[in-house]
Amino acid sequence: MDSRPSLDERAYVRGGETQTAVKILVVGHFAVGKTTFIGSISEITPLSTEERMTRAGEAVDDLKGVKGKTTTTVAMDFGRLTLSDRVVLYLFGTPGQLRFVQMWEDMARGALGALVLVDPDRLADSFAVIDLIEQYGLDYAIAVNRFDGTPVYEEAALRDALDLLDDTPVVTCDARDEKSSADALITLVRHLLDRAN
Numbered sequence: 361m362d363s364r365p366s367l368d369e370r371a372y373v374r375g376g377e378t379q380t381a382v383k384i385l386v387v388g389h390f391a392v393g394k395t396t397f398i399g400s401i402s403e404i405t406p407l408s409t410e411e412r413m414t415r416a417g418e419a420v421d422d423l424k425g426v427k428g429k430t431t432t433t434v435a436m437d438f439g440r441l442t443l444s445d446r447v448v449l450y451l452f453g454t455p456g457q458l459r460f461v462q463m464w465e466d467m468a469r470g471a472l473g474a475l476v477l478v479d480p481d482r483l484a485d486s487f488a489v490i491d492l493i494e495q496y497g498l499d500y501a502i503a504v505n506r507f508d509g510t511p512v513y514e515e516a517a518l519r520d521a522l523d524l525l526d527d528t529p530v531v532t533c534d535a536r537d538e539k540s541s542a543d544a545l546i547t548l549v550r551h552l553l554d555r556a557n
């Protein structure tokens with residue numbers, strides 16, 4: 361399946377200059393840092409549909425090993441980042457909980473690629489998300505979100521565990537840090553441009 365539009369198809373004119381709007385998904389399992397990532401980087405106030413978690417969600421959202429997390433994203437996060445005069449990224453944070461799987465159909469439409477946030481302490485939780493991304497034929501890069509106290513990981517072991525292709529970029533980021541998050545997105549966009557050429 362390859363329904364990715366070319367860059368030209370989504371070009372639009374604003375302020376007399378041609379800008380290309382690129383839709384990017386920021387995906388990952390529950391509590392991996394998607395809302396934090398988009399919040400740290402977006403130049404517009406991110407639209408977030410964060411809700412306090414209720415007891416009803418306790419059985420569904422696995423809080424094991426997730427400290428201090430009292431809200432969860434019920435639909436999505438949305439943010440914008442201007443990379444250059446010509447390229448503007450529109451970021452869609454997509455919930456990783458499998459109960460949102462129907463939403464992926466809409467989210468994936470028109471997306472050029474995805475940044476997959478990964479917690480190196482909970483690698484297995486990323487399998488389902490990576491499967492979905494591959495199912496929708498989206499190119500992606502892996503951003504390992506560094507949580508305090510997270511063990512240092514070997515890139516080769518991580519690639520092996522996640523069964524990544526050799527050319528899939530792996531970067532480390534701190535989702536709370538604007539520059540670090542921007543660097544991860546730039547790595548993804550470079551990869552997407554390479555794949556497009």
Ligand SMILES: Nc1nc2c(ncn2[C@@H]2O[C@H](COP(=O)(O)OP(=O)(O)O)[C@@H](O)[C@H]2O)c(=O)[nH]1
Pocket residue numbers: 388389390391392393394395396397427428429432433505506507508533534535536
């Ligand atoms: N120490 C640390 N905490 C983080 C980092 N990224 C996110 N968090 C925290 O981890 C929790 C889950 O992050 P959140 O962005 O809500 O995850 P989401 O469910 O993927 O949207 C929150 O309490 C964040 O403050 C990080 O890079 N380092």
Ligand SMILES: [Mg+2]
Pocket residue numbers: 394395396432433
């Ligand atoms: Mg969230």
